[in-house]
Amino acid sequence: MLLLHYVYYFTIGCERASLHRIGKDVYYVHVKGESVIEKVEGRSLRNYTLPAYDEDGAKKQITFRSTKKENDHKLNENAFLSLYVDQDDKDKNEISSIEVKSYEEIQKADLPEKVKKKFNVN
Template identity: 35%
Template sequence: MKKFLIGFISLIVIALVGLQIADKVVKGGDDYYVQVTTDGERIDGKDSSGNPYVDYKYSLPGYDKDGTKKQLEFNAAKDRPLRREAFLKVTWNKKKGVTSYEEVQQKQLPKKAAEKLGV
């Protein structure tokens, strides 16, 4: 009984670790750097409960740490556009597209990406 219990607990721990790794792989991706140059396209909509919401749709060129360009399309679920001239680190996943973004300072840009963005 003791061996069964140890084996069962080990199996549960291995499964949980595997799920965390799989989740990180699915949500992870390649980092690209963009500069917000437009106010985005305002999209007004309603959720499934009928509540209104505002999104801003962006299509901007992004550059990875090696300076490779990719056209990135993503929505910002905010009640106002993203700040113009802001630099964003965008995570892009082959299966899901853009999965996240965060604002970064100009000094945090990789050298080749900064060159391509003209800074």
């Protein structure tokens, strides 16, 4: 019974986003330019379509929706993000927003070397 309580508190204490990252492919984007605002059920949602690279530097076009609550959902300009993707057809060159399960802002130093080269950053 005590073990069950520990498991419960550990599970509740875990970030939900981290559960969406387990076993997912990771792609990196550099936030540049404007997003598109979409009205859904009376809410304004902000969508981004950007080039994305995996750790080997392979490129895909990715569309994802901002989950940021402040600043009208606008992401920080020039931010680097890692996106966690669950794509059924790995041969597709485009990743839809429904396939993006989570994302987080990261530092330039955290980018894989091949991705830094693609973004022309050192």
